[in-house]
Amino acid sequence: MEEMIPKKQYAPGEHPEMPPPFKTKGAGLWLQQNLFSSPTNIVLSILAIYFLYKMLPGLLEWSLLDAAFTGSDRNECRAKAGGACWAFISERLPLFTYGFYPAEERWRVDLSFLFLVISAVALLWEKCPLRKPLMVFAVFFPFIAAFLLLGGNGVKLMVVLACTAVVLLLLYRGFSSAFMMVLALVVAVLAKYAFFGGIGVPFTDIHATQLVDLNQFTQLNLKTVSTDLFGGFMLTLIIGVTGIAFSLPLGVLLALGRQSNLPIIKYSCVVFIEFIRGVPLITLLFVASTMLSFFLPPGTTFNLLVRVLIMVTLFASAYMAEVVRGGLQALPKGQTEAADALGLKYGPAMRLIVLPQALKISIPSIVNTFIGLYKDSVLVIVIGLLDPLGIGRASLSSTEWNGLTNEVYLFVALFFFVSCYGMSRYSLYLENKLHTGHKR
């Protein structure tokens, strides 16, 4: 027992600060609060620990301690160790990564990936050194990546990059950015099809070759690689990144359109969203690979990969629209009223006041949709594109490695888990960063 201290009267504000009479930190306290705080919690903790005790050693032994990391076929693996045969994965790693992309051209994929990482870091990480120039680079990235992956004429790339630079410069000069964003998108898409081929029949006429004598620039050309050869993680990344990059802006436009006062805009958005959401993605992919050719004029070549990209993006954007609509509706009406009362027009009010807040509210659901889209990319297997899962299944049927299902599926699962967990962590980081409410 402590000594009794005589009670002292303090003037207001004079009372000294005292430490709380209980522990507020320490490992023991953490254990007590998180694992053993109540009888139910104690039972659950003990069960979980028992479960881990039973599971972990076996898993560790199979996957690491008793696993074979080298060897040229299944029997060699089995002779070495009783556990997992990772030699299979390491031998097939290039196939898992690049699909059937020609071996001597794979540096182009690596370089694109490096550029992707640089662009992503610049866009996503606020304190990135040299952020501004790198963000400009990120704008050029899609064209550079398309050129690197598909190959073709280097001069066309230069022209596309120059066009993009002009648009960017105009944007910087303070043209209405909503207008410029649309223009940039249109120019970018047109430029891409004009110079890399694709749907546009009219655009195939405009060849850079007619403008410049290309013979002197042949060193800029890259060997053309057909998209049929794309596969593996590279394909997943292409579908995932394209889908993510386009579905959010498209979803935002659809969500805003759905709230429009103009019936035509409103109902075309509603019909689009409800139609796309009401049809399974697999169906859409089948439609993409077969039906589109019925609807389009004969002779129109429409690359399979492009069709998949369009369908995946449209599919995700319909979900995105509903997610963003939820965010828009959660925003107090006072925010738009205040923006209106200040005389802000619709565009700036949306862009500066409404969307930043609505998107912030929807971050968890947006990332949820992104993760869904990313994982759904494996569905392209049904129309004959070889994603990592497809590569895995194909490899399993080879005679040397027959039957190593666990290794393959674990490996592919690990790849997806790492990417999706990364997205999930980033969304948490973003939520914390954007929290300006009552934090002191």
Place this chain on the structure above:
Amino acid sequence: MNESANTVSSTERALGESTIELRQMHKWYGEFHVLRDINLDVKSGERIVVCGPSGSGKSTMIRCINRLEEHQQGDIIVNGTELTNDLKNIEAVRREVGMVFQHFNLFPHLTVLENCTLAPIWVRKQPKAEAEAIAMKYLERVKIPEQAGKYPGQLSGGQQQRVAIARSLCMSPKVMLFDEPTSALDPEMIKEVLDVMIELAQEGMTMICVTHEMGFAKTVADRVIFMDEGQIIEENVPEEFFNNPQSERTQLFLSQILAH
């Protein structure tokens, strides 16, 4: 608050032209007839307090003045611009009319300074540095320049409302509308907001305030308007309004709010 000390009688000041005119204005919410035959003429420099029981249409009326609500019949003319469906007119009116809301409606994702500079930069096309200098001037006037870098969520209610006033002032409006600016505040914070409003009134700002602060009405109002059931029941100079209310409804209202 000393109610009579700094009263400036309207008769001593020369009032200017009509700034706001409402003529036979009606408004319906669907079938419900909210505003009935509103006629109001506000001269430049005039300070008007609107009071009345809740649901009487006070807020709706001033929200019609900057077209946050649409009226269906009659005319509203602000600064010579008639409010119609024409977006250009609406924008022109909103540029010149500032509004302070009951729930402040600050932008929580922007700092106090950004809240104040946003509209001048995007609507008035002021350069950022100039907009910031003006914003700091007004933040000093509402006595919170030191909070400029904080987010609204970090301020007290009274501070937030003063920021909201500064945000409106940054657009240098010709008219200020106050929609129950102190109703959401703790008693201790009401005074700091009212002081700012009184100061503003003394500088000659044209103001229309929907408020239940009768002390404020007595101090600064040139005219008090009493509304009930969507109609203007009575309007008079504060002294007459409080000491000699004409209609029974006004007498009842005043006896209820002044009694406690």
